[in-house]
Structure formats: structure tokens, C-alpha cells
Amino acid sequence: MRKWLLLALLLFLFPGVGAASGRKIVVLTVDGPIMPVTAHYIDRGIELAEHEGAAACLIRLNTPGGLYSATQKIVSREVNARVPVIVYVTPAGGWAASAGAFITMGGHVAAMAPGTRIGAAHPVAGGQDQDEVALKKATADAAAWMRSLAQMRGRNAELAEKMVTESRSFSASEALKEKLIDLVAPGEATLFRELEGKEITLASGQKVELHLVGATLQEVPLTRSEEILSAILTPDVAYLLLTIGMIGLLVEIYHPGLIIPGVVGGIALLVALYSLGTLDAFWGGLLLLLLSFGFLVAEVFAPTHGILATGGVIGFILGSLLLFSTRPQGVKVSTGLIAAMSVTLAGLMALLVTAVVRGQKRQVQTGEEELIGKLAEVRSPLNPTGIVFLDGELWQAEIEEGEAEVGEKVIVVGKEGLKLKVKRR
Structure with missing residues (x-):
């Protein structure tokens, strides 16, 4: 009886204790380029928060940017969420560049850790043949979208627009001073205290008061399929798979009957083409890579003592450099990987061509x-x-x-x- 009386007294004196024990915050972590799998992950996390009636959904964000199409899906999901979405740019030294700026502005609450930055959201040309008029249209559309998000959240729409039109970037303190974000917090505990009691208006018009202090954090990791897609749908891995596919098929063509290189190469090449298509790689670079592959194969059937092979290697290097040349910052193949794969392919072709030439000069051993x-x-x-x-x-x-x-x-x-x-x- 005494225990029940003591519990009732605690609840009367500290009404937040009982409530906090039943509240939860669904936490999502985005660290890297914004890809289609990122949009799927955030959609799943927000849906989980809605289903479980969470007090909020916290997105820890650190990104150099990413695909515009994936960004649109993420922001649309944030705006229409039935629970408050808090975007927190963290850790110190992190950033919300390009696509990350749109995602931050789309959150019901936009917060940054000290030492982070936001901005540089100017659209990138979709190809070398994209004219100035088309780029202006894309910039105007992105600027209007950023301005709309800022107005919706009561933030500085003028400076938000300049993050697109002028590629402006702001430190955490500058963004707070210019009212681009709601607060700067060194940690999540401080963030939750600062937001305690803040009223949020959802897309439905419903007003929700935030009570986050003492709430349980429910981390949402990537699923196994999301981890696989996250690994495959990255420029470096897609490029590596493409190179492995080309090398495997070349070895099989130059030495028929080995089987394993052909099987591995075929699978790797198909997965790479799917990944590159999803990542919206520049078609000019991809066509140049496929043309270089054709040159390398032609060397077998029309031996030119390495001329076609040399052209193929040169085409491979140029295609590699162009593959993501028109993509946003953060969506590109590392220069070191391109150099390593180019040297590997050149060395392999030197061995294969040498073997073919020696075979042509060798005395006939059959018939x-x-x-x-x-x-x-x-x-x-x-x-x-x-x-x-x-x-x-x-x-x-x-x-x-x-x-x-x-x-x-x-x-x-x-x-x-x-x-x-x-x-x-």
C-alpha cells in the first residue's frame, strides 16, 4: 500500500516522469550521399514512427549531397509526415550540402551541431549537351522549391533561395543568426531540452507539443536488403563492378573455356549497369566505356598488335572520368579507384595481347x-x-x-x- 501511495505522490509532483517512460523517439542516421536507398530508409523510419505513435522522428544528417529525385521523395515524406520530423545536422565537422540543405529545410525542426555547415544547393547540369536555358529552368525550379520550404517552416526564404541561386553556404552559427534553422545544439540531450514544449503544426493542420526529455531513443538500422543496395548503389562500387565485369568477359573471350571468369564477369556487368542506371550516370561516359570494351574484344578477332587495345584503354580512362562528371557533389568515382582500375586493365590487356601475338608466331601444333x-x-x-x-x-x-x-x-x-x-x- 505504501508503494502505491509513493508512486501516486511521485506522479502528482512530477507528472512528466510517467509520460516520459512511455514516449519514444525514432532515430534515423544518414551519413553519406543521398541515394534511392536513402529515400526508402527514411520513408520506412517515418512510417515506423507514425505507426508507433512516437513523439518525434529524429534524422541525424551528414551528407555532401546526392540525387535530386531521391531528395524530392525524402522532402515530400518529411512534409507530409504525421509525426514531427527533426533534422539534426551532426556531428561537428559534418554538413548538409546540396540535397542535404533541402532535407534540412523540409524538417519541422531544423537543428545543427556547432562546427557544421549548410548550403551550396545549386543544381548540377544533367549532361554536357544541356543548354543554358535548361539549366536556368532547373535552377529556377529548385529555388522556388527551397523558398517554398522556408516559407512553410517560417524561416528566411530569401537566404534559403540564395543557397540555390548563388550556392551560398552558412556555418551553424550563421544559419541560426539568419533564421535559416531553429537552433544550434552541441548534443541531442541539449536539443531535446531546447525543444521541450515547442508546438509543431503538421501537414494535416494538427498541432503537436513536443515532449522529448526522458523519451526512449529507438535506433532504426538499415535492413539487410538496404545494406546490400546501399553498397551496390554507390558510384565507386558500381564502377568497380563494371570493371570486374569487363575484365571477366575479356579473359573468357581471349581464353575460351575457362567458364568462371565469364560467369562472374556477366553477373558483375549486369549488376553494374543496373546500379549505374539507378544512379543516373552520364550516358556519354557509359557509352564510351562500352565502346572501349568493344575495341578490346575486337583485338581478338582483328589482331592489330595492340592498336585497338590501346584505343580501348584510352576510351576506358576517358569514360571513367566522364561517368559521373555531371552529377552533384558526393556522387562521383574516386580518382584513385579510376587510376587503379585503368592500370590494372592496361596491364591485363598487355598480357593478353602478348599471348595472342606469341600464339600467332608459334609453330602449328595440330593438323x-x-x-x-x-x-x-x-x-x-x-x-x-x-x-x-x-x-x-x-x-x-x-x-x-x-x-x-x-x-x-x-x-x-x-x-x-x-x-x-x-x-x-
């Missing part, structure tokens, strides 16, 4: 030419015809001059049909 010059043993007297034994087989033979007795050795000098022409040693 009629193989028999010429070999020694055969006489099994029945050659007078002038008889039987000889050669390489485990009995042959009819005809001697050119004289005779040969059983057991003698004769030299093969020619072949007519199934009869060998021989002469004495």
Missing part, C-alpha cells in the same frame, strides 16, 4: 603440319608401302626411296589422305 618432321617406327616392311607406328597410332606409309625393315625409324615428310610419305633417316 597435318604437326606430323611433318616426326619419327615413325616401321611395323611392316616398307617396300615401298607398309605400316608405321606414330604417336600411338598405326598409319599406312610409303617410302620415297629404297626400303625399310621392321623396327627402323623413318621421318615423315608429307601426307596424302590417310597415307604418310616417309624417308629413311
Whole structure:
């Protein structure tokens, strides 16, 4: 009885204690480029928060940018969420660049850790053939979108727009001073205390008061399938798979019958093409890579002593550099990986071409030419015809001059049909 009275007294004196024990905050962590799998992950996390009636959904954000299409899906999900979404740019030294700026502005609460920055959200051309008019249209659309998000959240729409049109960037303290974000917090505990009691208006018009102090944090990790897609759908891995696919198929073409290189290469190439298509790689770079592959294959059927192979390697290097040349910051293949794969491919082609040239110069080891010059043993007297034994087989033979007795050795000098022409040693 005393325990129940004590519990009732605690609840009366500290009403937040009982409430906090039942509240939770769903926590998502985005650390890296914004890709399609990132949009799926955030959508799943917000849906979980809605289903479980969480007090809020916290997105820890640290990104150099990413794909515009994936960003649109993420921001749309944030705006229409049925729970408050808090975007927290962290850790110190992190950033919310390009796509990250849109995601931060789309949150019901935008917060940053000290030492972080936000901005540089100007659109990147979608290809070398994209004209100035098309780029202006894309910039105007992105600027209007950023301005709309800032106005919706009561933030500085003018400076938010300049993050797009002028690629402006702001430190955490500058962003707070210019009212681009709601607060700067050194840690999540401080963040939750600062937001305690803040009223949030959801897309439905419903007003929600934040009570985050003492709430349980529910971390949402990537699922196994998301981890696999996250690994595959990155520029470096996609490029590496493409290179492995090309090398595997080349080895199989140059040395038919090995099987394993062909199987591995085919699978890697198909996965790479799927990944590159999802990442919206520049088609010009991809076509140049495929053309270089064609040159390397052609070297087998039209030997040019390395001319086609050299052109293929040069095309491979240029295609690699162009593959993500038109993508936003953070979506690119590392220069070191391009250099390593180019050297590897050049070295492999040097070995394969050398093997082909040597094969062309090597004496023929099969067919009629193989028999010429070999020694055969006489099994029945050659007078002038008889039987000889050669390489485990009995042959009819005809001697050119004289005779040969059983057991003698004769030299093969020619072949007519199934009869060998021989002469004495």
C-alpha cells in the first residue's frame, strides 16, 4: 500500500516522469550521399514512427549531397509526415550540402551541431549537351522549391533561395543568426531540452507539443536488403563492378573455356549497369566505356598488335572520368579507384595481347603440319608401302626411296589422305 501511495505522490509532483517512460523517439542516421536507398530508409523510419505513435522522428544528417529525385521523395515524406520530423545536422565537422540543405529545410525542426555547415544547393547540369536555358529552368525550379520550404517552416526564404541561386553556404552559427534553422545544439540531450514544449503544426493542420526529455531513443538500422543496395548503389562500387565485369568477359573471350571468369564477369556487368542506371550516370561516359570494351574484344578477332587495345584503354580512362562528371557533389568515382582500375586493365590487356601475338608466331601444333618432321617406327616392311607406328597410332606409309625393315625409324615428310610419305633417316 505504501508503494502505491509513493508512486501516486511521485506522479502528482512530477507528472512528466510517467509520460516520459512511455514516449519514444525514432532515430534515423544518414551519413553519406543521398541515394534511392536513402529515400526508402527514411520513408520506412517515418512510417515506423507514425505507426508507433512516437513523439518525434529524429534524422541525424551528414551528407555532401546526392540525387535530386531521391531528395524530392525524402522532402515530400518529411512534409507530409504525421509525426514531427527533426533534422539534426551532426556531428561537428559534418554538413548538409546540396540535397542535404533541402532535407534540412523540409524538417519541422531544423537543428545543427556547432562546427557544421549548410548550403551550396545549386543544381548540377544533367549532361554536357544541356543548354543554358535548361539549366536556368532547373535552377529556377529548385529555388522556388527551397523558398517554398522556408516559407512553410517560417524561416528566411530569401537566404534559403540564395543557397540555390548563388550556392551560398552558412556555418551553424550563421544559419541560426539568419533564421535559416531553429537552433544550434552541441548534443541531442541539449536539443531535446531546447525543444521541450515547442508546438509543431503538421501537414494535416494538427498541432503537436513536443515532449522529448526522458523519451526512449529507438535506433532504426538499415535492413539487410538496404545494406546490400546501399553498397551496390554507390558510384565507386558500381564502377568497380563494371570493371570486374569487363575484365571477366575479356579473359573468357581471349581464353575460351575457362567458364568462371565469364560467369562472374556477366553477373558483375549486369549488376553494374543496373546500379549505374539507378544512379543516373552520364550516358556519354557509359557509352564510351562500352565502346572501349568493344575495341578490346575486337583485338581478338582483328589482331592489330595492340592498336585497338590501346584505343580501348584510352576510351576506358576517358569514360571513367566522364561517368559521373555531371552529377552533384558526393556522387562521383574516386580518382584513385579510376587510376587503379585503368592500370590494372592496361596491364591485363598487355598480357593478353602478348599471348595472342606469341600464339600467332608459334609453330602449328595440330593438323597435318604437326606430323611433318616426326619419327615413325616401321611395323611392316616398307617396300615401298607398309605400316608405321606414330604417336600411338598405326598409319599406312610409303617410302620415297629404297626400303625399310621392321623396327627402323623413318621421318615423315608429307601426307596424302590417310597415307604418310616417309624417308629413311
